[in-house]
Amino acid sequence: MNLCASGYAGCFARTAYPKILDEVVDRVRTHRVDALTLNEACSGDVAEIAERTGYHYRFATVVHRGAPLDCKTPTGRGVFGNAVLTKEAVRGSRDAAYSVFSGVEERRWLCVTTARRVNVCTSHLSTDGEAAGSANSVQCAELADVLSSYGRRTVFAGDVNRHTSCAPEGMWTLTDETATQAPGIQHVYGNLAAPEVPVEPATYTDHDAVLVRARLRR
Template identity: 75%
Template sequence: MIRLLLTRLRALSLGCLAAAGLVLFPATATATAAAPAPAGTQPGNAGPPYSLLQMNLCLSGYAGCYAGTQYPKVVDEAVARIRANDVNAVTLNEACSGDVADIAARTGYHVRFATVIYRGAPLPCKTPGDRGVFGNAVLTKEAIRASQDAPFPVFSGVEQRRWLCVTTARGVDVCTSHLSTDGEAPGSANSAQCAELTQVLADRGRPTLFAGDVNRRSSCAPEGFWTLTDAAAAQAPGIQHAYGNLRAPSLEVEPATYTDHDVMVVRARLPR
């Protein structure tokens, strides 16, 4: 009699829970084991958070995407994204030195700029002029203790390609580059630059975070680094990459209104 009463009470309870939209699993149910995390992504031994924002700004005034920037709205958008995400570092491609100085002043970040040589000389940005010269930049919240930049010896067309790395007072290296657009097939300028970039990052010897427009889908990350890409972007998906040896990386892709690439926001944790 007691067993029958308990059975009826249990049936009544289950019916009430089901009516409320709740699901019960049998006590014998087991959770499916998650797949192992990729190398370098485990949160073990993770220290303080570190974040980065990557944008290609199409600021030269020469490229076909420039009309869509509605200058200076593209600069205002970059400032707004940096402020909203409150990142530790920013990497910028297809930028102009004057605009980068403006962005740094408005956000309070430290900055290094690397001039890209075009037809054998620095390229003055135009429409409007007086915006400095064309290149790439790294901005950081922490003071910059050192920086390095160098051209890739192989490039296609008339635009030299360069890499830029800074070392912050926190002991973190932040790097960027914008690789050639001739494809990633073996023997292309892009593939040669990718191989050199791999070595540059492997040689840093500190916690390192790279982001940039690499114009390819396969990774240039050295062994032991993870890779994140903007494959989920609405604009030019898959060719902006982030590489690093920090812990527990994650990526958010945010739509950009005034440039032809979306925004990458990378969040990770420094090693202890």
């Protein structure tokens, strides 16, 4: 899910804080998800979601104009960034900035490894288009390299702001192309078995929710 929760973006009026947090918690509980990825989230909100669901999490702060961005409206919700939450304990995590980005917002990837050695990654790529040479296209190639380095039992979900896939060879691609809001730019990549991707309308943010069901390969 992309929460558009910084308090600065134009979609904030629809976010209706804190109803967006209730919506996320309800989705987690209803579907009993194994993992949840969040883009455009706030660290305090992620901590609250984790506490209410009992999930473990890692958060990656995104630098804005050279410094962490404090979320507002309301304030006191921590800093802006991306997160991965998992039902299982987290064994380790890594995050790093891409080599390039456009505008004033840094772009980063985040990967978490769970106790069952499943890797769950997320990222939010730049919005300057997917033409060759754009920041988005460079980030896309770097993301593919990151995912390749994790190998088996890896899944990625995030807002890549493009329609063509960044998945490395050997990973399938699913998108939110049936969404009613900004269709086709939220992607899921993986090498798990038998994937399917229902898209569910989201009430309090400007992207619909993407639910992926897949199995670990034996």
